[in-house]
Amino acid sequence: MNRIFVCSIAIFVVYIGWKVNDFMVKPPLPEVEDKWWGPGTPRKVDNPIRNFTIQIPDEVLEDLKYRLDHHRSFTPPLEGIQHQYGFNTNLLKKIVDFWRMKYNWREREKYLNKYPQFKVNVDGLDVHFIHVKPDKVPEGVKVLPLLLVHGWPGSVREFYDILPKLTTPREGYDFVFEVVAPHIPGYGFSQAAVRPGLGPEHIGHMFKKLMEKIGHKKFYMQAGDFGHIILQHLAIWFPDSVLGFHSNFCVVMTPTSYIKHLVSAISPSFPWYVRPDHYDRVFPIKEKIGSRLRETGYLHIQATRPDTLGVGINDSPVGLAAYILEKFIVGTNNTFLEREDGGLEEYYTYTDLIDNLMIYWVTGSATTSFRLYAETFNKEYFASPFRRHPVQIPVACARFEKDFYAADGLLGEVYANLVHLSDHFGGHFAALQFPEVLANDVFVAIQKIRQKNILK
Numbered sequence: 274m275n276r277i278f279v280c281s282i283a284i285f286v287v288y289i290g291w292k293v294n295d296f297m298v299k300p301p302l303p304e305v306e307d308k309w310w311g312p313g314t315p316r317k318v319d320n321p322i323r324n325f326t327i328q329i330p331d332e333v334l335e336d337l338k339y340r341l342d343h344h345r346s347f348t349p350p351l352e353g354i355q356h357q358y359g360f361n362t363n364l365l366k367k368i369v370d371f372w373r374m375k376y377n378w379r380e381r382e383k384y385l386n387k388y389p390q391f392k393v394n395v396d397g398l399d400v401h402f403i404h405v406k407p408d409k410v411p412e413g414v415k416v417l418p419l420l421l422v423h424g425w426p427g428s429v430r431e432f433y434d435i436l437p438k439l440t441t442p443r444e445g446y447d448f449v450f451e452v453v454a455p456h457i458p459g460y461g462f463s464q465a466a467v468r469p470g471l472g473p474e475h476i477g478h479m480f481k482k483l484m485e486k487i488g489h490k491k492f493y494m495q496a497g498d499f500g501h502i503i504l505q506h507l508a509i510w511f512p513d514s515v516l517g518f519h520s521n522f523c524v525v526m527t528p529t530s531y532i533k534h535l536v537s538a539i540s541p542s543f544p545w546y547v548r549p550d551h552y553d554r555v556f557p558i559k560e561k562i563g564s565r566l567r568e569t570g571y572l573h574i575q576a577t578r579p580d581t582l583g584v585g586i587n588d589s590p591v592g593l594a595a596y597i598l599e600k601f602i603v604g605t606n607n608t609f610l611e612r613e614d615g616g617l618e619e620y621y622t623y624t625d626l627i628d629n630l631m632i633y634w635v636t637g638s639a640t641t642s643f644r645l646y647a648e649t650f651n652k653e654y655f656a657s658p659f660r661r662h663p664v665q666i667p668v669a670c671a672r673f674e675k676d677f678y679a680a681d682g683l684l685g686e687v688y689a690n691l692v693h694l695s696d697h698f699g700g701h702f703a704a705l706q707f708p709e710v711l712a713n714d715v716f717v718a719i720q721k722i723r724q725k726n727i728l729k
């Protein structure tokens with residue numbers, strides 16, 4: 274009996290030692306190599322940067338009108354329920370009526386075409402991007418390249434209000450931005466991969482090449498949501514290309530951070546890694562875990578069966594609207610699920626929101642956008658070397674209250690060179706909800722990063 278006990282303890286200790294050792298040894302990053310994600314075999318393509326204008330054929334619009342007029346999607350909600358069971362069809366009907374009767378695509382197309390857009394082939398895929406340079410630059414003001422990346426269920430449409438704020442020189446700053454905002458491959462007007470494996474590290478690699486094709490060997494970056502995940506990989510893999518990274522989605526998901534999280538949960542009087550006044554944002558952990566489960570069902574299905582989900586969503590504009598707009602309700606403020614109007618009109622217009630839906634609809638990219646989850650959250654992901662390498666380049670984190678929260682004391686686990694940390698009122702779609710706040714924060718943060726970099 275005694276011997277068995279001692280043996281078990283010994284095995285346990287060896288196991289723990291092995292795990293701890295596993296923790297300490299950083300697996301090397303993969304070799305950088307050129308990949309080919311487009312149809313056919315890898316080849317040299319004649320590859321100038323081409324101008325691009327959105328021009329959707331009438332047939333697509335007629336077909337859309339037909340589908341918006343003929344569907345059977347409005348199952349009445351349960352009595353007394355708003356959005357707790359999912360998107361409320363009374364609100365959906367209101368939005369779909371607006372889409373059918375008031376929303377004018379040809380006008381919106383002009384609006385969407387207001388910034389210069391281009392396409393260029395990178396690793397076999399045509400990548401669509403907006404490229405805005407400042408109009409007039411006063412003497413002594415430096416123009417800094419900024420790579421700006423959207424997430425899911427977003428598009429470059431999120432940036433239409435922030436673009437002029439980033440590209441207009443400001444009092445008190447001796448720099449301004451020239452912004453490159455691409456669509457992620459498989460999103461909007463960027464072509465989708467034809468074979469498996471195009472995860473965030475390879476998209477990051479493609480975006481680095483995109484910046485180089487445009488003529489920027491070194492650049493700044495800004496992103497939230499999946500854009501952040503992509504750019505974090507870029508920052509880890511190609512630190513020499515990145516001068517600084519401003520994120521409104523700094524996340525910490527290292528194994529040790531989970532332990533620190535749990536330790537902090539024990540008592541509000543010793544929150545350890547969490548700022549005392551932020552304690553209730555992170556805990557009680559029970560409620561947090563419950564809400565994580567409730568709000569991440571979409572992630573699970575997109576990561577495991579994107580193509581099945583996509584059959585319905587890519588076929589029904591009404592289904593697409595419910596699926597995506599529900600995320601705008603929860604992401605903006607989870608308490609808005611209890612409101613009849615979902616709080617959508619408080620910060621957005623239906624026109625803004627439908628522009629974004631249209632980018633998914635006219636390009637038929639719902640399914641290919643979902644696949645990014647499958648290419649990220651798969652079994653390799655948890656062993657991915659990228660999760661074990663901190664970001665060494667200067668980083669700024671802007672935390673919006675209703676977005677994913679990473680505690681102050683944990684950020685250092687991933688962001689070894691955190692230069693700026695700020696907190697703001699607002700939600701997940703910061704660029705669309707509060708473009709002014711986000712733009713101000715970018716200027717303040719990049720100023721600090723430049724001083725650290727000795728003004729690059």
Ligand SMILES: *[C@@H]1O[C@H](CO)[C@@H](O)[C@H](O)[C@H]1NC(C)=O
Nearest residue numbers: 322323324325388389390391
């Ligand atoms: C391409 O776009 C740029 C910038 O919008 C414009 O100056 C140029 O004339 C366009 N070129 C062609 C061939 O249309």
Ligand SMILES: *[C@@H]1O[C@H](CO)[C@@H](O)[C@H](O)[C@H]1NC(C)=O
Nearest residue numbers: 606608609674675698699700
């Ligand atoms: C979220 O909504 C609640 C009311 O439902 C409000 O008190 C709170 O200030 C809102 N927070 C944000 C960040 O929008």
